[in-house]
Amino acid sequence: MSMILECKDLYKKFGKKKALENINLNISRGRIVGLLGPNGSGKTTLIKICNELLNPTSGEIHIGGHKPGIETKKIVSYLPETTYLNDWMKVSEIISFFKDFYSDFNTEKAYDMMKRLKIDPNDKLKTMSKGTKEKVQLILVMSREAQLYLLDEPIGGVDPAARDYILNTIISNYSEDATVILSTHLISDIEQILDDIIFIKEGQIVLTKTVDEIRDEEGKSVDAVFREVFKC
């Protein structure tokens, strides 16, 4: 099967500062991939390039065979680190907004998840806490039947109890040939759901392996390998 995400010799510079250097990646469909690295290693930059929120300085990137643009935005569901929700809509209104613009959005699924997390669809976004807003955002993103989910620090801001629910939501809500890429530095929390890992350090990829390979070859957990690779 064709790759969902391909990067070839990808570079991104901000002025003189190199944010990404020589990124070569091939990610197949149907995987849960951890994009792991310390803060400032380039995770967010890479994800932003995938979403056409940044343009690469050089190199190529293809998602489902297309360069980032309208076609890729139709199949990519993106959860940024920032809360991007406006403050004037109700939850039900933001759900219909998503329904209007994304043809792969599953409204029923969204309402169902809101109900399970006890979020009232008639509540205004303005009145919600940051944590609740993050949950709403994650539900919106996971209610799309996308081919590629790009989740930037999906568990960074929420409490450990909600973390489990969110991880469950992620693994139970994507179809078999969809790929989920999630970036985080909280590795032990997500280790059990990952198929593959990508270690990124100072803008360069230092290791790509399947989790099984790591366990078989090195006899260690991903967390232990991470601590070794990124030892200060």
Place this chain on the structure above:
Amino acid sequence: MLRKLLRYEIKATGRWFIPLYLALIIFAGINRIFGLIRIEPIQNSMFASITAGISMTVYVTLMIGTLVMTLVVLIQRFYKNLLGDEGYLMFTLPVPSWKHILNKLFSSMVWVIFSGIVALLSIFILILNGDTWRELIRDISMGLKEMETFLGKGIYLIGFEAILLSLLALASGILMIYAAIALGHLFNKHKLLASFGMYIVLGIISESITAFYAVLIDRFDWFSHSATFADIQSILLFIFIPLALSTAGYFILTQYILKNKLNLE
């Protein structure tokens, strides 16, 4: 997609304007009523004059508020909704960036025009009575007739063209603000301040070009003879050219930055 964007944009902005418009019309009406009862003997009572004074102050404040609000919303919707945190959502919708610009432009134009109409309407409510209203209608129709004898039926074409030119001028003005904000976005720090600076820079550039152009046109000596239909047509054309060019220029500049230089915080 543009229609869907516009629907949400009008909804997002209407919640500011509609209440303000209603308040403006209502206070124009209240002031009118105070004006009418002034002929009664109660005019001397302190209470009546204080109330009338307050309601007039409120009306004037609302009028200025409408003006300020129109400008603030115009800037804020572009700056916050596209280049702030909400931009993460807007720019990952499967919509090309030029449609985002057109969306903001059209909705801003709608509100500028509505604000103008409502402000004018409130003034009419405040000052017009049966007599002055009839007078106004009579003056306008007389003026039209006079111009018609002068220029023939072409006056209606000229009127239509003048409206189109005004819309174009409005679009150009709004896009200049957007281009300045987009240019300010290229700075790493103090983006809002940089946007103001860029607005001044763009203003100086466009003023210089216009001045140069005006000198050029002036050499043709347009107004030496009486204005005929053909003369007016060419004058309108000479106004149209720089307006069309600046509108297109600001649009292309804004679109280029949003498409290639986007860098959300």
